[in-house]
Amino acid sequence: xxxxxxxxxxxxxxxxxxxxxxxxxxxxxxxxxxxxxxxxxxxxxxxxxxxxxxxxxxxxxxxxxxxxxxxxxxxxxxxxxxxxxxxxxxxxxxxxxxxxxxxxxxxxxxxxxxxxxxxxxxxxxxxxxxxxxxxxxxxxxxxxxxxxxxxxxxxxxxxxxxxxxxxxxxxxxxxxxxxxxxxxxxxxxxxxxxxxxxxxxxxxxxxxxxxxxxxxxxxxxxxxxxxxxxxxxxxxxxxxxxxxxxxxxxxxxxxxxxxxxxxxxxxxxxxxxxxxxxxxxxxxxxxxxxxxxxxxxxxxxxxxxxxxxxxxxxxxxxxxxxxxxxxxxxxxxxxxxxxxxxxxxxxxxxxxxxxxxxxxxxxxxxxxxxxxxxxxxxxxxxxxxxxxxxxxxxxxxxxxxxxxxxxxxxxxxxxxxxxxxxxxxxxxxxxxxxxxxxxxxxxxxxxxxxxxxxxxxxxxxxxxxxxxxxxxxxxxxxxxxxxxxxxxxxxxxxxxxxxxxxxxxxxxxxxxxxxxxxxxxxxxxxxxxxxxxxxxxxxxxxxxxxxxxxxxxxxxxxxxxxxxxxxxxxxxxxxxxxxxxxxxxxxxxxxxxxxxxxxxxxxxxxxxxxxxxxxxxxxxxxxxxxxxxxxxxxxxxxxxxxxxxxxxxxxxxxxxxxxxxxxxxxxxxxxxxxxxxxxxxxxxxxxxxxxxxxxxxxxxxxxxxxxxxxxxxxxxxxxxxxxxxxxxxxxxxxxxxxxxxxxxxxxxxxxxxxxxxxxxxxxxxxxxxxxxxxxxxxxxxxxxxxxxxxxxxxxxxxxxxxxxxxxxxxxxxxxxxxx
Numbered sequence: 001x002x003x004x005x006x007x008x009x010x011x012x013x014x015x016x017x018x019x020x021x022x023x024x025x026x027x028x029x030x031x032x033x034x035x036x037x038x039x040x041x042x043x044x045x046x047x048x049x050x051x052x053x054x055x056x057x058x059x060x061x062x063x064x065x066x067x068x069x070x071x072x073x074x075x076x077x078x079x080x081x082x083x084x085x086x087x088x089x090x091x092x093x094x095x096x097x098x099x100x101x102x103x104x105x106x107x108x109x110x111x112x113x114x115x116x117x118x119x120x121x122x123x124x125x126x127x128x129x130x131x132x133x134x135x136x137x138x139x140x141x142x143x144x145x146x147x148x149x150x151x152x153x154x155x156x157x158x159x160x161x162x163x164x165x166x167x168x169x170x171x172x173x174x175x176x177x178x179x180x181x182x183x184x185x186x187x188x189x190x191x192x193x194x195x196x197x198x199x200x201x202x203x204x205x206x207x208x209x210x211x212x213x214x215x216x217x218x219x220x221x222x223x224x225x226x227x228x229x230x231x232x233x234x235x236x237x238x239x240x241x242x243x244x245x246x247x248x249x250x251x252x253x254x255x256x257x258x259x260x261x262x263x264x265x266x267x268x269x270x271x272x273x274x275x276x277x278x279x280x281x282x283x284x285x286x287x288x289x290x291x292x293x294x295x296x297x298x299x300x301x302x303x304x305x306x307x308x309x310x311x312x313x314x315x316x317x318x319x320x321x322x323x324x325x326x327x328x329x330x331x332x333x334x335x336x337x338x339x340x341x342x343x344x345x346x347x348x349x350x351x352x353x354x355x356x357x358x359x360x361x362x363x364x365x366x367x368x369x370x371x372x373x374x375x376x377x378x379x380x381x382x383x384x385x386x387x388x389x390x391x392x393x394x395x396x397x398x399x400x401x402x403x404x405x406x407x408x409x410x411x412x413x414x415x416x417x418x419x420x421x422x423x424x425x426x427x428x429x430x431x432x433x434x435x436x437x438x439x440x441x442x443x444x445x446x447x448x449x450x451x452x453x454x455x456x457x458x459x460x461x462x463x464x465x466x467x468x469x470x471x472x473x474x475x476x477x478x479x480x481x482x483x484x485x486x487x488x489x490x491x492x493x494x495x496x497x498x499x500x501x502x503x504x505x506x507x508x509x510x511x512x513x514x515x516x517x518x519x520x521x522x523x524x525x526x527x528x529x530x531x532x533x534x535x536x537x538x539x540x541x542x543x544x545x546x547x548x549x550x551x552x553x554x555x556x557x558x559x560x561x562x563x564x565x566x567x568x569x570x571x572x573x574x575x576x577x578x579x580x581x582x583x584x585x586x587x588x589x590x591x592x593x594x595x596x597x598x599x600x601x602x603x604x605x606x607x608x609x610x611x612x613x614x615x616x617x618x619x620x621x622x623x624x625x626x627x628x629x630x631x632x633x634x635x636x637x638x639x640x641x642x643x644x645x646x647x648x649x650x651x652x653x654x655x656x657x658x659x660x661x662x663x664x665x666x667x668x669x670x671x672x673x674x675x676x677x678x679x680x681x682x683x684x685x686x687x688x689x690x691x692x693x694x695x696x697x698x699x700x701x702x703x704x705x706x707x708x709x710x711x712x713x714x715x716x717x718x719x720x721x722x723x724x725x726x727x728x729x730x731x732x733x734x735x736x737x738x739x740x741x742x743x744x745x746x747x748x749x750x751x752x753x754x755x756x757x758x759x760x761x762x763x764x765x766x767x768x769x770x771x772x773x774x775x776x777x778x779x780x781x782x783x784x785x786x787x788x789x790x791x792x793x794x795x796x797x798x799x800x801x802x803x804x805x806x807x808x809x810x811x812x813x814x815x816x817x818x819x
Contacts, residue, residue: 006174006196011035012369013192013201015179015215018049019159019354020347021207023362024369025166025173031366034170037199038163039192041178042287045159047209050288051323052155052355053232053268055247055256057094058147059114059121061411063743064378065333066117068360075359076153076161083168085161088154092259094247095129096145097138097308103251104143105464106411108795111145113743116755122146123796133248135240135311140252150247152258155355162362179208182219182344189219189344203369205345210282210326212334212348213391221338222391223383225349226400227282229275229291230325231298232268234260236316241265248308251408255305264318265309270352271301274404276397277324293322325352327403329390329420333357333381335365336374339561345369346383351403373528377689384558387443395420412462413741414449414668416440426490427583427646431654435664438469442667443553445491450666451476465739469668470761476669477763480632483661484589486653487670489638490646493556494582495549495563499573502545504707506573509566510539511692511709513702518543519614521627524700526562527711531691531718535559536682540614540627548625550638555682566710582625583646585653588636588665588673590815595660596626596637599653604637606818620648630816631670633677633809672760675769678730678807684742684758685728685771693718694726694773696805723779730808731756731792733767734800740768740792747798748774748788756792765808774803781805 012028014021017040025038040046056073060066076087098104111121124132126141138144163173181193182204189204206223208215216223247258260266277291306312326349328334334349347365350357368374379385389395399420423444426432433439437448438458450469452458461468479485497506507514512524518541526535535555540548551559556579563575587596597604600617609615609628617626622645630636641649654662671681680686686695693715701715731746740759745752759770770792774780785805791798802808810816 004172006177006194006199007037007172008197009200010037010172011201012037012203012205013199014038014205014207015192016040016047016207016209016211017044017163017173017175018047018207018209019045019155019162019358020209020350020361021205022159022162022166023358024205024207024347024365025171026162027362027366028369029166029169029171031370033370036166036171038166038171038173039177039179039194040173040175041211043175044163044173045156046287047211048323048325049155049159049354051321052352053256053258053266054088054153054155054355055094055258056151056153056356057247057249058119058150059096059110062380063117064376064380065357066114066119067376068357068364070117070119070360071363072357072359073149073151076158079158079161079165083161083164085157085164087158087161089151090243091149091151092244092246093146093148094150094249095124095132095147096249097129097141097252098143098145099140099252101142102410102464105795107143107145109464109741112745112793112795116743116745116752119147120149122148133245135238135309136248137308137310146246152247153355158355158358179215179218182215184219184341188342203343203345205347205365205369207347209348210324212326212346214281216346219338219341219344221341221344221346222386222388223334223346223348224386224390224396225326225328225334226396227277227324227326228400228404229277229294229322230352230404231293231320231322232266233302233317233321234319235265235267235312236318237263238265238311238315239263250305250308253305253308254301254405254408255308257309265312265315267305267309267312269298269301269305270405270408271298272402272405272409274327274401276400279393279397289323291322291324293320327351327400329386329396329399329403331403331406333361334383334386335361335378335381336368336383339384339557342565351407373530374688377687379683379687382558384561385554387557389423389444395423410462413464414440414460414467415462416460422446424491426488427643428488428490428650431647431650432488432664437664437666440667442491443556445553447491448488448664448666450668451664473668473672473761474763476663476665477672479661479663480589480634480665480669480673481764482590483663484587484591484595484657485663485665485669486657487586487588487665487667489584489586491553492584493551493553493559493577493579494640495551495560496576496578497547497549497563497573498545498576499571500545501571501573502547505567505571506539506547507705508707508709509563511701511711513705514539514541514547515705516541521612521614521629525686525692525697526559527692527709528688529711529714531711531714532688533682533686533690533692533695534562534688536680536686538627538629552682581643582640583643585639585641585650586636587639588630588632589634591660592635592637595657595662599656611817620652621645622649624649631679632673632816633679633813634815635818636816672763675758675760675771676762676764676809678771678809680728680771681758691715691718693724695728723781725777725779726773726775727780727805729772729774729785729803729805731770731772731790731801731803732762732765732808733792734802736767738768738794738799740770740794744770745793746772746774747791747793762809769808
């Protein structure tokens with residue numbers, strides 16, 4: 001504990017002295033910013049860090065989280081030499097067990113991805129596992145997956161080493177200082193209040209762990225996480241157990257085990273029915289605290305997991321421990337700048353993976369704070385992916401048990417959350433359910449993902465190949481290509497940008513030209529200063545001083561915050577969220593113009609209602625805004641209907657549509673249509689580290705418009721560098737059977753040149769289609785594509801593929817624009 005008086009000012013104040021807070025302090029100081037103050041309410045590590053298992057298992061669900069884990073492992077290995085403080089690191093390796101063919105398939109796919117990201121791994125047999133861990137029962141093991149570079153650390157020692165490294169570079173750490181408030185001025189965090197005084201700051205960082213939700217509330221920032229009971233036991237000493245035995249991850253039994261403290265075994269649990277803790281608030285003064293274990297609830301899980309190491313039945317249990325860990329609604333971290341308060345950053349909600357990712361989190365957050373932009377694409381853990389309702393206490397209570405256990409569940413493609421459902425519904429929900437809709441969720445919205453036929457059970461049957469909705473998707477897909485389909489797109493976020501300066505302000509944020517005549521619809525990215533794509537939206541100019549910005553539901557918080565961040569403070573311009581005011585029906589297909597004309601009594605021909613235009617049409621008793629746009633590659637219209645009159649319009653549309661072959665369609669079909677047409681999707685094919693040149697979206701950049709646009713200078717510099725060395729392509733598999741997902745390696749003439757970003761079955765093309773980035777040092781052009789033999793690898797299997805820089809379906813876009 002420091003006896004030095006609190007300073008009145010620091011450049012950066014960090015709240016929380018666990019591994020995350022200490023890592024950020026260390027990396028800030030290491031990056032040349034020593035004016036850092038870290039405040040810990042009690043003692044360093046006293047919240048959840050001290051009782052962490054310290055596992056360093058590097059296979060994660062995404063490239064970003066894999067990178068965070070890999071960097072952490074490398075950092076911890078070097079900290080002792082740098083600081084003189086041991087970290088207890090042991091490179092013992094890890095083995096993940098698969099006890100079913102499905103789990104083995106999942107692991108093979110994951111291991112293929114991991115190797116692409118530099119993670120060494122090998123598939124091993126049950127016999128080989130037995131040789132490495134003689135005491136294990138491997139009778140039910142189908143396959144194992146060995147990660148020889150994985151390991152473990154002592155969490156307290158790692159945190160103390162990071163703290164020491166931070167102090168060595170000038171950062172100041174104060175224990176027994178509790179933050180009581182956040183100072184907010186002009187929409188920005190400017191300091192913290194404590195019982196010992198106020199510290200002014202340029203930046204405040206919330207690393208308060210399971211207290212982060214409470215600290216967020218002090219600033220009016222939603223940090224959706226909830227503490228839950230988290231268990232492990234430690235056995236008595238067992239003969240034959242030693243420190244170099246690999247960590248065992250046993251998903252079938254929802255458990256892991258490793259050596260602990262000289263021949264003992266730690267057995268930890270991620271039971272599928274976790275229990276939230278401290279729903280009414282964490283007890284005052286909680287420090288190095290334990291929770292009274294619930295033996296009755298945990299006993300079945302304990303007995304099941306102990307069967308993997310039968311010696312546990314005879315060894316005796318030295319310790320049965322229950323301590324709190326915080327979990328988030330989607331089991332991903334919460335990192336980044338708050339959407340509503342500037343200079344208030346969050347790094348919390350690590351779902352029992354704080355030690356594993358802590359080093360990488362410190363690196364990324366320090367760069368983000370100092371440079372205003374993260375050094376990598378971390379959208380899957382960005383705080384701005386969350387919605388406000390997800391900070392609701394009842395929602396967190398109902399979701400947390402599932403979130404705790406999901407790490408050790410099957411990671412099926414298209415798996416849907418089962419708890420805390422029904423948070424948001426469109427006015428058409430009951431009508432769609434009656435039509436056979438099978439709902440998935442996005443940003444809390446219940447959305448039809450596919451429609452069951454009469455007599456077919458309306459539920460998912462998961463698989464790694466064709467799932468039970470494959471034929472349904474094919475029928476819906478063909479309906480749109482041949483007739484007309486209707487999609488419920490009410491979930492899309494609708495943002496009004498209004499004011500006399502709206503055109504000039506929006507023109508600076510968007511890469512495309514926003515100064516178009518009223519009733520024109522423009523597709524545009526929003527870019528960052530480096531030219532990376534921060535958003536992917538459509539903008540309709542409604543009037544000289546009014547625009548409608550439409551963005552997918554899962555990007556709502558991010559896009560709204562970006563608009564408000566980038567609008568000049570002195571501009572006469574406001575942004576209003578009108579999402580709930582309008583229901584949206586999307587008509588797509590060659591019969592869409594005729595159906596809409598019949599429904600509205602208006603001329604909807606290509607000449608009268610051209611692509612990229614907007615009109616008001618009479619639908620039923622309402623006037624609706626119709627946009628002539630397409631995300632399917634066919635003629636299409638988005639119909640914006642006031643929510644209170646939407647049901648009548650829906651009923652008339654469905655009744656009228658019968659004569660035109662109208663089909664209800666879900667989001668799986670929207671995905672298969674857009675991928676077949678080569679349309680990009682943000683957070684899958686494009687993101688903050690991708691630029692419009694590489695992504696094939698340069699057409700959406702108005703290079704010479706007055707005032708330019710954010711990111712223009714960076715893109716111009718890229719254009720001057722010569723041929724593009726990285727470009728997005730479409731890949732059509734030669735074999736009609738495999739089903740791709742994403743993050744599969746792409747090979748050209750036997751050499752890896754890229755990876756897939758998204759994929760779906762192309763029912764019009766007869767095989768799976770993927771979007772992918774391909775790279776080559778001499779440039780990627782038509783000759784490079786034509787001169788190569790392309791393959792995609794999945795779970796160790798390679799399949800030949802046709803590559804194309806142009807859309808494989810209707811490359812000239814005649815069908816959607818009108819031939």
